[in-house]
Amino acid sequence: MLLIEKTLSIRKSKNMNKDKIALVFETLKKRDPEPVTELNYKSTFQLLIAVILSAQATDKSVNSATSKLFKVAGTPEKLYNLGEKKLKTYIKTIGLYNAKAKNVIKTCKILMEEYNRRIPQDRDSLQKLPGVGRKTANVVLNNAFGQPTIGVDTHVYRVSNRLGLATGKNVNQVEEKLIKNVPEKYKLHAHHWLIILGRYTCLARKPMCFKCPVVSYCSYKQKVLEHD
Numbered sequence: 639m640l641l642i643e644k645t646l647s648i649r650k651s652k653n654m655n656k657d658k659i660a661l662v663f664e665t666l667k668k669r670d671p672e673p674v675t676e677l678n679y680k681s682t683f684q685l686l687i688a689v690i691l692s693a694q695a696t697d698k699s700v701n702s703a704t705s706k707l708f709k710v711a712g713t714p715e716k717l718y719n720l721g722e723k724k725l726k727t728y729i730k731t732i733g734l735y736n737a738k739a740k741n742v743i744k745t746c747k748i749l750m751e752e753y754n755r756r757i758p759q760d761r762d763s764l765q766k767l768p769g770v771g772r773k774t775a776n777v778v779l780n781n782a783f784g785q786p787t788i789g790v791d792t793h794v795y796r797v798s799n800r801l802g803l804a805t806g807k808n809v810n811q812v813e814e815k816l817i818k819n820v821p822e823k824y825k826l827h828a829h830h831w832l833i834i835l836g837r838y839t840c841l842a843r844k845p846m847c848f849k850c851p852v853v854s855y856c857s858y859k860q861k862v863l864e865h866d
Contacts, residue, residue, distance in 0.1 A: 652857060654802035656819070662801065662852045663824035666831040669851055673830035675781050677701065682757045682782040683749070684708055687717070687742055689777050690769040694733045703729045714755050718746035741769030759783050773809065777829070786825035788816045793836025794829065800840060800858040803832075 654662070676697040679685040684704070692700045707728040711717040717725070722743045729735045745767045749755055757778065758764050764775035776789035788794070790809040794816075798804040804815030820828045839850050847853050 652802050653805055654819075654855065656821075658855050659803055659819055660821050660824075662803065662855050663821065663828065663831065665852050665855075666835070667824065667827070670831065670834065673827050673834060675777070675830065678704060680708070680712065682778070683714060683755075684712055685782050686745075686757055686767075686770075686774075686778050689774045690742060690745070691729060691732055691738055693738070693769075693771075693774070699732055703732055714746040714749045718743060718750065738769060744768040745770070757782065759785075761787075772813075776813075780826070780829055784826065786822075786828075788813055788820070788825065788829045790816070791833065792842075793840075794832045796842060797832045797836040797840050800845070801852065801856050802858075 675685075677685065677688040677692060678701045679688050688700055688704055691703065707717075707725075711720045711725075722739045725739045725742060726735055729738060732738065748767060749757070753763075758767075759779070761772070761775045761779060764770050764778060765772060770778075773789040773791060776787035779785040779787045780789065790798070790813045795809055795812050798812050798816060799806070804812045804819055806812040806815060816828065817825070824831075835850070835852070839846050845858075847856070850856065
């Protein structure tokens with residue numbers, strides 16, 4: 639999951655009303671009723687580590703690294719015993735791997751010493767783990783524990799602003815508005831639907847409006863046409 643663009647220079651659309659927002663998510667739901675993360679994992683612990691590694695990296699690159707890593711170190715004990723130096727050899731193709739290796743080893747130590755190897759199920763505790771920010775915590779809470787949290791990455795930020803689902807100058811503003819604006823029955827999967835839309839259709843530089851399932855609700859499309 640790539641980090642938010644540094645400039646945050648995304649053209650915003652006008653705020654969408656509640657009826658249109660409901661129609662957007664109903665449309666996305668019909669296309670993909672039960673979306674899941676594209677990160678590969680076999681336990682909540684592995685999900686946590688994968689999400690930590692995914693900062694400023696693609697899910698594809700993380701999956702490539704963890705497919706080998708988790709075979710030899712898929713638990714807190716094994717990953718901690720692997721050590722920082724050895725861990726780096728598995729994740730060196732991922733951005734910021736030096737810092738991530740340190741954070742992962744520290745997190746494993748904390749999980750063993752303070753949480754009996756279990757992953758905390760609340761945001762505050764998760765964010766105390768090295769390498770875990772609010773977005774990472776939200777992703778874990780959503781995917782592992784079924785909580786209706788919304789992790790705002792670069793895709794969610796961009797799509798939310800463009801469509802007018804939740805306009806904001808930073809990720810916190812967008813998350814706050816999404817929680818307020820998204821109908822309750824769609825909140826559990828909202829994060830995934832917006833990521834998928836941003837990753838494969840509503841691209842940063844050249845959004846593919848011609849294949850967008852919710853283009854009929856989007857006023858940003860007209861802005862794109864005006865600048866072509």
